[in-house]
Amino acid sequence: MASVDAQVSSRITATRLVTIGVFALAAKKKTGAVYLSIENPDVASVIECSQEDNTKAREFAVKITNAGKAAAAIEARLPDLILSAEQAVTTAVSDTAAIDAAQAELSRVEADPLLVGPIETAQVALTAAESKLKDLTAAAA
Known part of the structure; x- marks a missing residue:
């Protein structure tokens, strides 16, 4: 919370009273000050500002x-946001169906001799091609 207060104080000094007599009551000296007050539950502060900074202080x-x-x-909504996030994490952690399905598919592919044979043949061919490419690159250099 913050606020700005303009305070006008009037002061009649004994010297002014003696100098101008009862007219001192009509000729009050006025001094203006602007105070920016800032408060929260832990801290309160007041800062005196010049009249020129009145608008800036109010803004x-x-x-x-x-x-x-x-x-x-935000603070009022925070408990609900935390609860929602915790529930989403719990759901995501407990939902392993996609991982389980992928692991089952991998196990099926690795155990299928019809798929493993061509994969091994392709790996041998790839290794041979990489070796030949390395030899050709070395020869060209």
Whole structure:
């Protein structure tokens, strides 16, 4: 929370009273000051600002107040957001159906002799081709 207060104080000194008599009551000396007050549950602070900075101080106070309201709204929603996130994590961790299906498919492919034979033949051919490519590259260099 933040606010700006303009305080005008009037002061009648004894010297002024003696100098101008009862007219001192009508000729009050006025001094203006602008105070920016910032508060939260843990800290409170007051800063004196010049009259020229009155508008800037008020704009700053509005920004702080709006940020405080937004933070309070987020804080109010935080328990629900945390619960929702925890539930999503629990669901994701416990949902292993896709992983289980992929592992079962891998096991089936690895155990199928009709698939393993061509794969091994292709690996031998690939190794031979890589060796031949290495020899050709070395010869060309």
